[in-house]
Amino acid sequence: MIAQQLLAINKIHSRVLLSSSWFYFQILTTGEDQPANTSLSSVMAKRSATAVFIARRRAKAVTHLRNVTHRFLRLLAASPKIARRRQRQRHRSLIAVPASFRPPPPPLGTSEKPRCAIQSRTPSPTHEAETPHQKPKLPEPAHEESPADAAAGKYWAHRHSLFSLYDRGVRMDAEGWYSATPEPIAAAQAARAAPAGLVVDAFAGVGGNSIQFAARGCYVIAVEIDPCKVELARHNARIYGVEDMIEFVVGDFFRLAPSLKADLVFLSPPWGGPSYNQTPIYTLDMLKPKDGYTLFQAAQKIARDIIMFLPRNVDMVQVEELSWLCSPPLDFESEENYVRHRFKGITAYFGNAAR
Numbered sequence: 001m002i003a004q005q006l007l008a009i010n011k012i013h014s015r016v017l018l019s020s021s022w023f024y025f026q027i028l029t030t031g032e033d034q035p036a037n038t039s040l041s042s043v044m045a046k047r048s049a050t051a052v053f054i055a056r057r058r059a060k061a062v063t064h065l066r067n068v069t070h071r072f073l074r075l076l077a078a079s080p081k082i083a084r085r086r087q088r089q090r091h092r093s094l095i096a097v098p099a100s101f102r103p104p105p106p107p108l109g110t111s112e113k114p115r116c117a118i119q120s121r122t123p124s125p126t127h128e129a130e131t132p133h134q135k136p137k138l139p140e141p142a143h144e145e146s147p148a149d150a151a152a153g154k155y156w157a158h159r160h161s162l163f164s165l166y167d168r169g170v171r172m173d174a175e176g177w178y179s180a181t182p183e184p185i186a187a188a189q190a191a192r193a194a195p196a197g198l199v200v201d202a203f204a205g206v207g208g209n210s211i212q213f214a215a216r217g218c219y220v221i222a223v224e225i226d227p228c229k230v231e232l233a234r235h236n237a238r239i240y241g242v243e244d245m246i247e248f249v250v251g252d253f254f255r256l257a258p259s260l261k262a263d264l265v266f267l268s269p270p271w272g273g274p275s276y277n278q279t280p281i282y283t284l285d286m287l288k289p290k291d292g293y294t295l296f297q298a299a300q301k302i303a304r305d306i307i308m309f310l311p312r313n314v315d316m317v318q319v320e321e322l323s324w325l326c327s328p329p330l331d332f333e334s335e336e337n338y339v340r341h342r343f344k345g346i347t348a349y350f351g352n353a354a355r
């Protein structure tokens with residue numbers, strides 16, 4: 001596949017080269033075909049005008065490549081990194097990149113508009129099998145990997161821990177990639193809800209938590225402010241066969257909260273982007289779009305039982321204090337969440353959700 005991709009890139013390059021060579025040819029022939037009475041200076045002027053034209057055309061071609069195929073180029077840059085990581089895991093040969101391998105998500109923190117779907121096809125699992133006799137023919141990266149590339153590759157590598165059915169066509173957007181709750185964690189959180197209970201997922205995103213609550217047998221009201229994400233979440237819920245268990249609501253949780261009632265509220269608000277862990281202690285006022293106290297109080301209007309998914313560097317003293325906002329104080333329990341021994345976040349359980 002990489003070979004095909006390289007071939008595609010080569011084709012583009014050879015087109016650029018061909019057109020350049022055509023213009024070089026033109027320069028030469030123009031020179032030879034000049035009528036005898038044409039002065040040397042006019043020939044030179046023509047040549048330099050053509051040269052300027054070529055330079056502009058080349059510049060355009062390069063810009064075009066950079067803009068249109070940037071994801072594809074990033075994929076090429078990322079592939080050796082993925083391969084090296086797999087080699088380190090003592091795989092004897094590299095994994096062939098599947099035909100439908102899709103580029104990682106767009107660079108984080110760019111001005112690129114969020115998209116409802118950045119993938120269209122499902123990778124074929126059979127292509128991911130090792131091909132023992134195949135020598136790796138991955139290109140060396142032309143440049144050092146940027147932090148954005150590294151981040152994009154990192155989340156792509158986590159796709160199956162975010163959604164085990166990812167290969168069936170799960171869709172994500174940039175924010176979804178870095179904020180979806182990994183499936184094993186979402187399943188453990190959902191296990192605290194009573195089956196057949198009514199759950200409000202206040203910040204539903206691309207559906208990571210709503211799907212697991214629904215799979216548990218709960219009826220879910222999934223609130224999400226971004227209509228595009230609601231479409232992604234609905235699509236993903238369909239893949240998991242739980243679409244009928246979820247009522248999707250496009251709206252601002254803080255506006256909707258006073259008019260909602262449920263058995264349990266699940267809160268996984270924005271943490272302020274992937275840079276949330278740049279501070280040694282994450283305080284509750286850093287949560288978005290409103291601080292943790294305002295958020296918790298809004299949730300208390302809906303249900304006594306509350307579950308919050310919080311950054312791993314959160315100030316636990318502040319989190320426990322939330323249970324004192326109720327009189328008598330709510331039962332409280334906190335849990336560190338790991339995926340493959342990596343610390344991902346902390347879940348705080350309040351009320352009957354605490355064990």
Ligand code: MGP
Nearest residue numbers: 178179180181182268269270271272273274342344345
């Ligand atoms: P992470 O720390 O960005 O990734 O997010 P990771 O892979 O643990 O980083 P590394 O340091 O191990 O390389 C870890 C998990 O936190 C993600 O899988 C999300 O579930 C969750 N998460 C991250 N962010 C930035 C958010 C967020 O803004 N909101 C919510 N609700 N969850 C988030």
Ligand code: SAH
Nearest residue numbers: 179180181203205206207208209225252253
């Ligand atoms: N738990 C989700 C991820 C949630 S990320 C999952 O597993 O997929 C936080 C989400 O909150 C983002 O999708 C963001 O669009 C949404 N959001 C931000 N402000 C909101 C608000 N005021 N009301 C509802 N949703 C909001």
